[in-house]
Amino acid sequence: MLYLALALLIFALFFFRKSSAQRKEAGLPGGRIIYTDTHGWGKVEKPLYYAAMDLTGKPDYLVQQNGKIIPVEVKSGRVPDAPYDSHIFQLAAYCLLVEKTYDARPPYGIIHYENKDFAIDYTRELENALLDLLVEMKLDEHKKNVARSHEQNARCTRCGYRNVCDQSLA
Numbered sequence: 526m527l528y529l530a531l532a533l534l535i536f537a538l539f540f541f542r543k544s545s546a547q548r549k550e551a552g553l554p555g556g557r558i559i560y561t562d563t564h565g566w567g568k569v570e571k572p573l574y575y576a577a578m579d580l581t582g583k584p585d586y587l588v589q590q591n592g593k594i595i596p597v598e599v600k601s602g603r604v605p606d607a608p609y610d611s612h613i614f615q616l617a618a619y620c621l622l623v624e625k626t627y628d629a630r631p632p633y634g635i636i637h638y639e640n641k642d643f644a645i646d647y648t649r650e651l652e653n654a655l656l657d658l659l660v661e662m663k664l665d666e667h668k669k670n671v672a673r674s675h676e677q678n679a680r681c682t683r684c685g686y687r688n689v690c691d692q693s694l695a
C-alpha cells in the first residue's frame with residue numbers, strides 16, 4: 526500500500542514538474558465547467574492497473590453516464606480559472622486505466638474542486654501527450670539526478686519531498 530501511495534505521489538510530482546512544457550506542445554484542453562450530481566458516484570475499491578505501461582492508479586470515483594464509465598478525481602481546495610496541468614495529466618492517466626481495464630474509452634473525465642467541477646475531454650492528443658510523458662518518466666527513473674525544472678520557492682515550500690530533496694529552494 527505504501528508502495529502504491531508512493532508511486533502515485535511520484536507520478537503526481539512528475540506530472541507537476543513536466544506538465545507545463547507538455548501542455549504547450551500538446552495544447553491540453555483547459556476543461557469546461559459542468560454540474561455534477563455526486564449521488565451517482567461510486568467509490569473505487571481497488572487500484573486499476575495497465576501492465577503495458579506499468580501504470581497503476583485509483584480514481585476517487587467512477588460514474589456511469591450513458592453507458593460510459595467516467596473517472597472522477599476530487600481535489601481539495603479551490604481552483605482559480607482552470608484546472609492545473611498536473612491534475613489534467615493525472616485524470617488522463619485514470620482515463621487510460623479505465624479504457625484498458627473496462628475496454629471502454631471514457632469520452633472525458635471530471636476534476637472536482639471545492640468551488641467548480643471541470644470536464645476534461647479525453648482526446649487522442651491528450652492521450653498521446655500522456656503516453657509521451659510516461660515514456661519520459663520511465664527514462665528519468667534510470668537517471669541518478671534529475672534537475673529541478675523551476676525557480677519557484679513556493680512550489681518547493683508545498684512539496685512533500687522538500688526534506689529529502691537536495692535541490693529544494695525552500
Ligand code: SF4
Pocket residue numbers: 673680681682684685686687690691692693694
Ligand atoms: S523540493 Fe522543490 S525541487 Fe525538490 S522535488 Fe520538491 S518541488 Fe522539486
